Amino acid sequence: MDSTQQFWEDFYRDKDQVWSGNANPLLVREVAELAPGTALDLGCGEGGDAIWLAQQGWRVTAVDISDTALKRAAGHAAEAGVDGIVWERHDLAKSFPEGRFDLVSAQFFHSPVAEDGERDKALRRATEAVAPGGTLVVAGHAGWPTWMDEPPHEHVHFPTPAEVLEALALADGEWTVDVQEVITRDFPGPEGQRGTRSDNVLRVRRSV
Template identity: 90%
Template structure:
């Protein structure tokens, strides 16, 4: 087990539950009107997005680097009656799921331990996995919460939608459907008032 996988195994092992279990709101907003098909959920964590997609008729392959996260996600899916999700462990800098997908989703695809270029490589693989007529959605934080005075990773860079688009280096045959920064209320753990902004990019491959 290399240091990157070890980081994420420890990240999930340290708590019984890390995330809310709900689907990411930006994914819900962007996918709600799409016709279900085959979906790829990158960095699936504890499975909230994969379960939500499955319950709405998508055939989901869900990927994470952490065995702990994948086992926990599979358990949550069983409890929710979300059958048929394919769970795969991948370090996306080294391997990638096979096949093509009508939807590829990378939600909050950040890592404080990623080596330079690894995220870019994984996102380019993500675009290559989109089937004709399919959609790629990349959502991520635009910065730290406004109430956070001392960020845990001061030099961490949050890519803008334009930077993500440049990273993807899409050839002809793609349409940029959305580039947006969304700001929402985001109170701190001690009730601090504040906001946090997120980026979302949605692109579609020509049929």
């Protein structure tokens, strides 16, 4: 097990549950009106997005680097009575799921241990996995919460939607940008502090 996988194994093993179990609101907003087909969930974590997609009728391939996260996600899917999800372990810097998909989702695809360029490389590979007529949705934080005086990680750069779009290096004439925006929402702190946090969302569609 290399250091990147070890980091994420420890990240999930430290708590019985890390995430809420709910689907990311930005994914729900961008995907709710799409016709279900095949979906690829990159960095699926404990499976909240993948389970929601399957409940909407999508046939999902859900990917994470952590075996612990994948086992936990599969357990949550079983508890919810959800099938139609294939769970695969991949370090996306080294391997990628096979096939093409009607939807590829990369939600909050951040990593404090990724090497320079790894995220962009994985997202460019994600574009190759989008089937003709399919959609890629990339969401990520635009900065730290406003109430946070001392960020937990120094020198972190949060890419803007324009920077993400540039990094994707989409071929001219083959893609349409449907959504490219920054969304600010109320985000209280753990001790009830009032504040907000901004997130980026980019949704692009491959031409038929």
